[in-house]
Amino acid sequence: MATPARLTRQKISTTVAPETAKYLEDLVSMGEVSTLAQAIDLVVNRIRAVENRERLERDTAEYFENMSPEESAEENRLAMALSQAARGIDFDREP
Secondary structure, eight states: OOOHHHHHOOOOOOOOOHHHHHHHHHHHHTTSOSSHHHHHHHHHHHHHHHHHHHHHHHHHHHHHHTOOHHHHHHHHHHHHHHHHHHTTOOTTTOO
């Protein structure tokens, strides 16, 4: 009987470069994942996380570059207020 994960997975067939196959097989050998399919999912998820961080960085930079002087001044006021409020917090001791 198929497991729930197998019911939701898409079957693909492809070829990869030898170094890619070795990398994926090493992930399995090192115990990071149990199967080749999980290795591919792990690598794709890592790439997507990097892409998401890059997009957030780009969008944040664009946001600040396109601010009006008034918006920038308000942003600076909010940053100072947050900085003041955070001074009393010991982040290492927070649960």
